[in-house]
Amino acid sequence: MTDKPSDDKLAADSGQDSSTGGITRRDLLYLGGLTAGALAVPTVLKNLNPTSATTAQRDRYDADVLVVGSGFAGVFAAVEAAKMGQRVVLVDKGTVGWSGMTPWASDSRPFDPELYDRKEWLDNLSTATEWLYNRPWIERFMDESMDIFWTLRGWGTHDCRPFERSTVFRRVLLENNVELVERVMLTRLVQDDSGRVGGAVGFTFDDSSEPSKAVVFNAKAVILATGAGSYKAPGFPIWSLTFDGDAMAYDAGAYITGKEFHDTHGTRSTYPAASYNNWTWAQAVRGAYIMVGPPNPQAGGLTLQRALGVHARGGVNARGGGQGAPGAGRPGGGGPGGARAESIAKNRAMYEGRGFLKLPDLTIDWGDVPGQDDGHEPPPGHAVGGATFGMGVHKGEGVFSHNDDYSCQADGVEGLYAAGDALGSMMVGTAYPGRGFSSYGSAIQGRRAGRFAAEYASNVAEPQISSSAFDAKIAETWAPREVERGYTPAWVIRTLQNTMSPIHVLYIKSQRRLDGALASIEYLREHVVPKMIARDGHELRIAHEAANMLLNAEMKLRAGMYRKESRGTHFIEEYPARDDRNWLCWVLQRKENGRMVESKYPLPADWGPPQSLAYRERYPRVFPGEDKFLRDNPDWMET
Amino acid sequence: MPIKRIHGCIGCENCVKACPTDVIRMNPETGQATIAYVDECQICNFCLLSCPVDAITITPDKPLEPSVSWG
Numbered sequence: 001m002t003d004k005p006s007d008d009k010l011a012a013d014s015g016q017d018s019s020t021g022g023i024t025r026r027d028l029l030y031l032g033g034l035t036a037g038a039l040a041v042p043t044v045l046k047n048l049n050p051t052s053a054t055t056a057q058r059d060r061y062d063a064d065v066l067v068v069g070s071g072f073a074g075v076f077a078a079v080e081a082a083k084m085g086q087r088v089v090l091v092d093k094g095t096v097g098w099s100g101m102t103p104w105a106s107d108s109r110p111f112d113p114e115l116y117d118r119k120e121w122l123d124n125l126s127t128a129t130e131w132l133y134n135r136p137w138i139e140r141f142m143d144e145s146m147d148i149f150w151t152l153r154g155w156g157t158h159d160c161r162p163f164e165r166s167t168v169f170r171r172v173l174l175e176n177n178v179e180l181v182e183r184v185m186l187t188r189l190v191q192d193d194s195g196r197v198g199g200a201v202g203f204t205f206d207d208s209s210e211p212s213k214a215v216v217f218n219a220k221a222v223i224l225a226t227g228a229g230s231y232k233a234p235g236f237p238i239w240s241l242t243f244d245g246d247a248m249a250y251d252a253g254a255y256i257t258g259k260e261f262h263d264t265h266g267t268r269s270t271y272p273a274a275s276y277n278n279w280t281w282a283q284a285v286r287g288a289y290i291m292v293g294p295p296n297p298q299a300g301g302l303t304l305q306r307a308l309g310v311h312a313r314g315g316v317n318a319r320g321g322g323q324g325a326p327g328a329g330r331p332g333g334g335g336p337g338g339a340r341a342e343s344i345a346k347n348r349a350m351y352e353g354r355g356f357l358k359l360p361d362l363t364i365d366w367g368d369v370p371g372q373d374d375g376h377e378p379p380p381g382h383a384v385g386g387a388t389f390g391m392g393v394h395k396g397e398g399v400f401s402h403n404d405d406y407s408c409q410a411d412g413v414e415g416l417y418a419a420g421d422a423l424g425s426m427m428v429g430t431a432y433p434g435r436g437f438s439s440y441g442s443a444i445q446g447r448r449a450g451r452f453a454a455e456y457a458s459n460v461a462e463p464q465i466s467s468s469a470f471d472a473k474i475a476e477t478w479a480p481r482e483v484e485r486g487y488t489p490a491w492v493i494r495t496l497q498n499t500m501s502p503i504h505v506l507y508i509k510s511q512r513r514l515d516g517a518l519a520s521i522e523y524l525r526e527h528v529v530p531k532m533i534a535r536d537g538h539e540l541r542i543a544h545e546a547a548n549m550l551l552n553a554e555m556k557l558r559a560g561m562y563r564k565e566s567r568g569t570h571f572i573e574e575y576p577a578r579d580d581r582n583w584l585c586w587v588l589q590r591k592e593n594g595r596m597v598e599s600k601y602p603l604p605a606d607w608g609p610p611q612s613l614a615y616r617e618r619y620p621r622v623f624p625g626e627d628k629f630l631r632d633n634p635d636w637m638e639t
Numbered sequence: 640m641p642i643k644r645i646h647g648c649i650g651c652e653n654c655v656k657a658c659p660t661d662v663i664r665m666n667p668e669t670g671q672a673t674i675a676y677v678d679e680c681q682i683c684n685f686c687l688l689s690c691p692v693d694a695i696t697i698t699p700d701k702p703l704e705p706s707v708s709w710g
Contacts, residue, residue: 273699275682
């Protein structure tokens with residue numbers, strides 16, 4: 001997935017009224033409508049249509065490698081594993097190529113070694129991601145992104161618009177004998193007695209012509225390519241992604257990481273729920289839309305300023321100055337037209353004739369890309385925040401995997417792999433450093449996960465899993481269909497949204513407010529989730545999505561409390577400064593004895609900022625209250 | 640309303656498959672697509688983009704629906 005042009009994003013510096021940022025009372029009422037609705041209606045219902053798991057039909061699939069999700073990561077994983085001779089089944093909650101964020105991905109930033117300097121990219125990304133990132137993954141991106149470009153070009157994705165890749169992906173998957181299972185939601189991984197993953201269970205939710213069925217998968221290895229997620233926030237087309245992969249992996253004992261950081265897309269004050277309005281530019285792209293120039297060391301595509309928007313004006317990023325001032329958040333700095341247009345033109349001129357852009361049969365219709373050239377009319381209204389609450393940084397959150405091979409295997413769970421936005425690879429760290437890393441990064445990781453999972457699957461025996469183990473997971477899956485009286489999943493989601501969407505919970509954190517939100521989320525998880533009712537297949541899907549989002553909410557709240565510093569998109573009022581001595585590490589979360597437990601995973605020492613760099617050189621962005629905090633706590637960095 | 644109307648459906652099922660959030664279902668009796676779960680519409684327009692006969696009407700506004708209905 002990629003970002004939209006920055007001048008369409010939350011324009012924190014757009015010169016609007018400082019008290020309300022130009023948001024009218026009517027806008028606030030509209031945006032706050034969720035609250036009123038959730039409180040206004042009764043919540044406990046009788047399930048008039050319960051069914052039993054034991055009477056449900058079952059479908060069964062056998063695979064060497066099971067791939068979950070059909071975005072960039074899943075497609076590349078499935079094709080790679082199939083090319084290595086493995087029997088591959090790909091399962092998706094939607095339909096290949098239409099699912100998740102991939103059909104919105106329009107641009108990329110492949111590293112062309114003929115044009116770019118590796119050190120400059122690494123240095124710029126170190127600063128942009130605030131030093132909490134993963135250098136070897138960036139190196140792999142620089143090594144392999146051109147190859148991904150040529151592979152996609154060979155497949156034909158440069159001849160179509162983003163959503164039209166569905167046809168290409170389907171053709172490529174079928175040519176490689178990948179078996180497709182679509183419109184099936186997976187709910188649980190299944191493990192043998194040693195904890196090794198040997199399959200998964202799920203269900204068909206479309207019961208319009210026949211009742212929902214349980215679906216059972218046997219597999220030697222499972223690759224989660226389930227993408228990112230949000231809490232179905234209005235204005236961003238990611239409602240189908242509800243952290244399903246994280247939830248399955250967590251349940252299986254994997255470590256999850258990166259939940260304290262955010263992706264911070266906004267929407268528009270007029271029609272804030274209209275996702276498509278914000279993405280028309282993306283669907284207008286036909287061809288290979290290549291970002292030009294190295295990532296900016298400060299601008300970053302998605303800084304905390306975007307999340308805070310009008311609220312933190314003069315705070316985060318207030319300083320930094322010069323070309324590419326981070327407050328602007330725009331490549332090259334400046335507003336639309338002017339310096340920015342000049343910068344893009346310069347970069348493009350530099351690019352053309354040197355790399356792949358000049359190929360005679362490659363179509364890049366820049367004129368069709370609103371926001372990149374003159375003539376773009378933005379959607380009505382002005383920029384407002386909050387369209388992706390719950391969503392983490394691309395590749396910075398999810399299943400934790402760290403080993404010398406960069407195999408994408410989940411730490412602590414044999415047979416389980418992850419790729420793309422489902423993999424907490426930390427590739428680009430704590431704040432997304434500008435556009436162009438996501439889709440090709442997912443492809444690179446998917447291909448790698450496919451290779452290692454295939455190697456693993458070809459060297460191990462079939463897992464031995466009892467039928468009762470499958471039965472138990474099917475029973476858990478089916479439970480909301482059997483509950484006769486309880487809460488509707490829609491109400492649970494509304495209540496979750498009410499709890500998590502306020503800007504002062506996830507974006508402007510404090511211990512007290514995190515505690516308050518956590519108390520509510522914990523209650524929902526413990527007492528309401530077991531009593532959710534599902535009256536049909538659709539509602540069963542929503543029930544599982546609600547449970548997965550609640551789990552994510554708990555992770556985000558606990559990770560936010562655990563990291564006792566501010567960094568990147570994580571800002572907590574009690575500690576409004578970076579603490580390199582104690583927190584150049586990732587926060588891991590894992591289920592231990594039924595409880596969520598946090599721990600630190602330190603980064604290798606040589607990834608951190610050089611000691612020779614002064615604090616403000618390491619971190620040119622300024623958090624609200626940071627300067628005063630550092631003055632009042634002169635020993636902060638020494639403790 | 641987000642997705643508002645399907646009129647002139649030829650039964651190709653493209654919109655059902657394109658919808659990421661299970662808003663649209665086929666009616667087995669009529670062989671046509673119907674709006675089944677409008678609350679989940681994220682106004683992404685994929686149904687409209689996938690429809691070969693321009694049968695789908697979408698509006699950009701989305702008023703809040705009650706979060707439960709009496710069953």
